[in-house]
Amino acid sequence: MPVPSFAEFREQSLAQGYDEVLERIWAADSVVESHTHPFALRAIVVAGEMWLQVEGHTRHLVSGDQFSLGHEQAHAERYGPAGATYWVARRNPAED
Template identity: 30%
Template sequence: MERDDFIEMLAREGFQTTVLVEREAGAFLDDHAHSFEAKALILEGELTLRIADKETRYQAGDVFHLKANETHSERYGPEGVCYLVGRK
């Protein structure tokens, strides 16, 4: 998905806050949850999310969605990751 299309989609779906997130190569975050719903577009690099027992890898152009209070862990690729995330 392209950045402009993603931003339009966020607006249609009621995501009012948009944040650019950058994470270091090879870093990770253990299990945690956010009080907000999140939908993100990977701009550069890669991110692996683990939710319950399922891991999914996302690369540039991919979109992921997390429900509010959904426990997950994050692992960042060898070049790190940069993504645009909408929150509500």
């Protein structure tokens, strides 16, 4: 599946109700232990490779692969020898 441009990904994400879109670049062999985020997200890997562990299952992701995580969903990340870049759309919770 071809990777959309950043502008296309951003436009699609904003149309789906996400409120911020950014690029994340990870250094080679980075490891991020289990953690959560105060937002839901959808992302697409655009370079390199990563392993995403969620609920005891690990996915190997490469360019073109997409993933999503719910608000406060615990996960861990590991990045390959070339690192990885992904674009991420975040949906922050509404403030009261």
